[in-house]
Amino acid sequence: MNEIGIYREGGLPPFPVGFLKYDLKILRCSYWDVYYWQHDSLLAPYWRIYWNDREGASVFLDGERWEMTPSRIYLIPPNTAFGSRMELNPVRKDRNFLMGCPVSDDSHERPLKSMKHFFIHFTAGLPWDHLSPSIYQFEARGEKMGLVDELRDKLSRPANIMDRRTIFSVRALINLLFLEIPDGDWPDDILDERISRILAFMESHYLEPLQVKDLADLVNMSENGFSRLFRKNTDKSPREFLISRRLEHACTLLHHSDDSIEQIAVRSGFCDRSYFSRMFIRKYGTGPARFRKTSFNRSN
Numbered sequence: 001m002n003e004i005g006i007y008r009e010g011g012l013p014p015f016p017v018g019f020l021k022y023d024l025k026i027l028r029c030s031y032w033d034v035y036y037w038q039h040d041s042l043l044a045p046y047w048r049i050y051w052n053d054r055e056g057a058s059v060f061l062d063g064e065r066w067e068m069t070p071s072r073i074y075l076i077p078p079n080t081a082f083g084s085r086m087e088l089n090p091v092r093k094d095r096n097f098l099m100g101c102p103v104s105d106d107s108h109e110r111p112l113k114s115m116k117h118f119f120i121h122f123t124a125g126l127p128w129d130h131l132s133p134s135i136y137q138f139e140a141r142g143e144k145m146g147l148v149d150e151l152r153d154k155l156s157r158p159a160n161i162m163d164r165r166t167i168f169s170v171r172a173l174i175n176l177l178f179l180e181i182p183d184g185d186w187p188d189d190i191l192d193e194r195i196s197r198i199l200a201f202m203e204s205h206y207l208e209p210l211q212v213k214d215l216a217d218l219v220n221m222s223e224n225g226f227s228r229l230f231r232k233n234t235d236k237s238p239r240e241f242l243i244s245r246r247l248e249h250a251c252t253l254l255h256h257s258d259d260s261i262e263q264i265a266v267r268s269g270f271c272d273r274s275y276f277s278r279m280f281i282r283k284y285g286t287g288p289a290r291f292r293k294t295s296f297n298r299s300n
Contacts, residue, residue: 021200023125027256029162029170031155033114034100035089039294043081043284044255045248046123049177050074051140051148053116057086061135072137073144075177078123078248080133088113096294103156118152120170121256126199128178130187138180147173194219195233206245207269212238246270247283254292261288 027046037057042048050059050068057068061082068074076082089112103116123129138144147169154166162170198215215238216226230238250268253259259267265276280288 020127021125022128023123024171024174025123025125026167026170027121027123027252029120029151029155029166030118031103031152032100032117032119033103034086034098034117035112035114036092036097036099037084037086037117038092038094039084039096039098041081041083041285042294043079044121044294045078045129045251046121047078047129047174048074048076049118049120049122049173050076051118053118056088056113056115057084057117059084059135061133064135066135066137071140073140073148073177075136075138075181077131077134078129080135082133082135086115088115096290098294103152116152118148118155120174122170122174123252124174124178126203127187131181131185134185136177136181138177144173144176147176192229192233194221195230198230198238199234202242202245206242207249207267209269210238210242243279244283247280250276250280250288251284251291254288255294261292264288 034057051070051073052068053070055067055069059066059068059074059076059082061080066074100114100117140148150169151166151173154162154169198219201215201218202210212227213223216223219226221229227237230236230241234241236244246269250264250270253264253267254261257264261276262273265273268276270276270279277287280286280291284291
């Protein structure tokens with residue numbers, strides 16, 4: 001009986017319901033004819049969704065291989081160092097080679113075999129982007145496949161920007177796939193509320209010059225005590241976490257912008273290209289220029 005009341009003038013019952021932040025950002029949604037797709041590692045700090053119209057390609061992770069078929073949609077979390085292969089054309093010596101063109105670019109015949117490759121790149125924010133490295137495969141049927149077909153049709157007639165319905169359809173497909181991820185695979189929430197507040201602050205200010213002392217002051221802690229608590233909750237020092245987040249931002253720019261590497265270094269909070277490249281190689285095992293080549297290149 002204590003919950004019964006009268007609420008006037010549009011008021012709502014004061015029931016304490018909280019929601020985790022869900023910051024979905026679509027980086028790319030494309031539909032391509034792909035001729036070559038061979039990579040030892042496609043490590044990147046964003047989610048990927050894949051669907052192919054025919055067999056002939058595979059992805060692999062930690063010695064396990066997934067033969068991709070039109071009956072499956074594939075979902076891969078950020079920072080999963082998976083590889084890819086495509087067997088429709090003669091194998092090239094290049095360990096990392098990608099070639100294709102938008103499906104609508106079909107004005108002339110090409111000597112190579114191709115598969116139609118639908119893909120989405122996106123991020124979802126903390127804590128959703130911190131799943132363990134894995135490859136999920138789901139049945140390509142029902143509402144999920146209906147959305148894929150709708151998007152393929154739209155992307156075959158490309159426009160400069162996506163319309164409202166297309167944006168809603170992309171988000172709906174992502175949400176449907178997220179619902180099929182087992183609950184136990186999602187990361188636990190940050191245990192300490194102070195670190196949760198700092199992570200939210202860092203997510204909005206990671207491109208700015210942040211000092212550990214200033215972060216500690218925000219939650220009324222000593223610098224040493226804050227650093228210990230931060231590492232306990234994230235397995236990283238505040239500085240390591242900050243550099244890692246900046247490098248993730250740089251990866252996104254390398255694959256989804258035409259900025260020069262020097263410009264990307266500055267836009268990602270690094271003082272110069274040399275320091276940026278050293279940090280990038282330390283984290284990803286390859287330089288930013290080579291990493292950029294794992295993005296789609298238009299065929300001649």
